[in-house]
Amino acid sequence: MPIYAAAMSLPTPGPDRTAVVTGASSGIGAEIARELSRRGHQVVLVARSADKLESLARELGTGARVLAADLADRSVRAGLLDRVTGLGLVPDILINNAGLSTLGPVHRADPDAEGNMIEVDVVAVADLCTRFLPGMVERGRGALLNVASTAAFQPLPGQAAYGASKAFVLSYTQSLAGELRGTGVSATALCPGPVDTGFGETAGFAKEDAETALPSFMWVPADKVAKTAVDAMARGRLVAIPGAANRVGAVFAQVAPRSLLLPILAKQHPGLK
């Protein structure tokens, strides 16, 4: 057995059990909700856009519930677990997928936008893990997926705080996996490369710029990313990187000397043009 894999599978679906998926109104989160639902899991869909969540819930049928929530709001996060159990559901699976990026150099950034991103990408992930894991450990059953990025493996001038946020998510999830050994609860970090979702537009990327900076062989469709993610959880894997090119790139990014890497990254980043 590889050292990164624990002998585990996803908790068995049941009528009183659910997977909580944050950022389920769009992109990767919506596809992970679809994939889990296809495999028989009930899902609780979390994001701010209630209308989009309702529409996905209608598509997925009676096993899907909607909890609209702004995860940048600490008091909203604090009430989320009670809202899930209030539906009569036990959260066996937690998918921390909600996230966003800012774009451009820090010296031209809006402090509130930077703070909001760190609140959603970092603080909310740690907060929800801290709130949901105790119940899973107590039951001896659970699976956690935190969505990081290939940006976690390298510095990212042009999206400095985003890259650092995802490095936090990767490190944090790996540490959790170490802590959770033998508890019956698994922790997996998903590290996608570029995926065509609402992410680029929210960050302010022009689509052509993103496609020029990141060649086509690196892009993986959101449904494939979701399948890789759920397969990785089912196998108890520690880290999942969808796409062969991104797996090679992640190895290179970790070993490349920063003095060589940084000028290349800074030159090609659309946010620094």
Ligand SMILES: NC(=O)c1ccc[n+]([C@@H]2O[C@H](COP(=O)([O-])OP(=O)(O)OC[C@H]3O[C@@H](n4cnc5c(N)ncnc54)[C@H](OP(=O)(O)O)[C@@H]3O)[C@@H](O)[C@H]2O)c1
């Ligand atoms: N797309 C990529 O190239 C890529 C690559 C690597 C990693 N990722 C990561 O993948 C994850 C999903 O991104 P995506 O590509 O699917 O982007 P997306 O289509 O823009 O989806 C982002 C999701 O996050 C939710 N969200 C944002 N702010 C929120 C808040 N304050 N409270 C609750 N939900 C919030 C959004 O919902 P509402 O707006 O409805 O709240 C939406 O459902 C993110 O963590 C991202 O960093 C993406």
